[in-house]
Amino acid sequence: MKGKIRFGMVGTGFIADWVLAGARQDPRFEAAAICSRNQATADAFAAKHGIPHTFTSLEEMARSPLVDAVYIASPNALHASQSILCMSCGKHVLCEKPLASNAREARAMIEAARRYGVVLMEAMIATLNPNFRIVREQLPRLGTIRRYFASYCQYSSRYDKFREGIVLNAFDPSLSNGAMMDIGVYTVYPMVALFGRPQAVDAQGVVLSSGADGQGAVNFRYEGMNATVLYSKIADSHLPS
Numbered sequence: 001m002k003g004k005i006r007f008g009m010v011g012t013g014f015i016a017d018w019v020l021a022g023a024r025q026d027p028r029f030e031a032a033a034i035c036s037r038n039q040a041t042a043d044a045f046a047a048k049h050g051i052p053h054t055f056t057s058l059e060e061m062a063r064s065p066l067v068d069a070v071y072i073a074s075p076n077a078l079h080a081s082q083s084i085l086c087m088s089c090g091k092h093v094l095c096e097k098p099l100a101s102n103a104r105e106a107r108a109m110i111e112a113a114r115r116y117g118v119v120l121m122e123a124m125i126a127t128l129n130p131n132f133r134i135v136r137e138q139l140p141r142l143g144t145i146r147r148y149f150a151s152y153c154q155y156s157s158r159y160d161k162f163r164e165g166i167v168l169n170a171f172d173p174s175l176s177n178g179a180m181m182d183i184g185v186y187t188v189y190p191m192v193a194l195f196g197r198p199q200a201v202d203a204q205g206v207v208l209s210s211g212a213d214g215q216g217a218v219n220f221r222y223e224g225m226n227a228t229v230l231y232s233k234i235a236d237s238h239l240p241s
Contacts, residue, residue: 019123042055059085097122178214179213
């Protein structure tokens with residue numbers, strides 16, 4: 001694709017603000033439209049970021065000739081259906097992590113990308129950074145790797161509300177949320193990118209009354225190597241990865 005890529009945005013949360021700020025550093029990116037269920041919200045986001053077009057229907061935006069690609073930052077449970085809708089209309093999709101709620105949805109999304117001849121990409125920044133590329137290139141020089149360890153534990157301000165009896169999106173399993181889906185993926189994703197699929201998995205965690213996981217610890221077994229990850233939204237830790 002030559003020239004600018006005109007993106008339609010889905011979602012008006014702070015993550016979309018961050019992505020816009022970064023994307024606009026690339027001259028090939030153009031924020032062409034924003035889609036929100038509420039027109040007032042769409043108008044406010046468009047005015048804030050100088051986006052020329054607004055939609056309240058994702059299908060209308062997906063079918064619009066005004067956009068070439070769609071960035072999806074909606075709740076996790078909507079990622080698969082919204083991505084597949086956009087791809088069926090010939091739009092490329094950059095979908096926030098986690099890509100899907102489960103493996104079945106992820107396979108359906110990949111199949112849709114192949115069927116409609118478009119790009120499907122997960123917005124997982126950790127493995128796209130230049131420093132990670134260098135790690136991957138230099139890893140063979142280290143010899144036999146015996147241990148991978150990663151930790152991401154960050155007490156969520158939304159947990160205070162949860163303890164008051166108010167279940168916000170972060171701890172709502174119906175939206176495919178919880179500690180693993182939110183921040184645990186940052187410990188697992190680089191491991192798989194570097195070493196592939198593990199031979200065995202042993203996991204344990206704390207499941208909250210809402211049904212969402214609050215924290216977890218997972219051991220993975222590879223040929224000649226062990227991997228351990230820790231993640232939490234209900235406790236802090238300063239252990240490095």
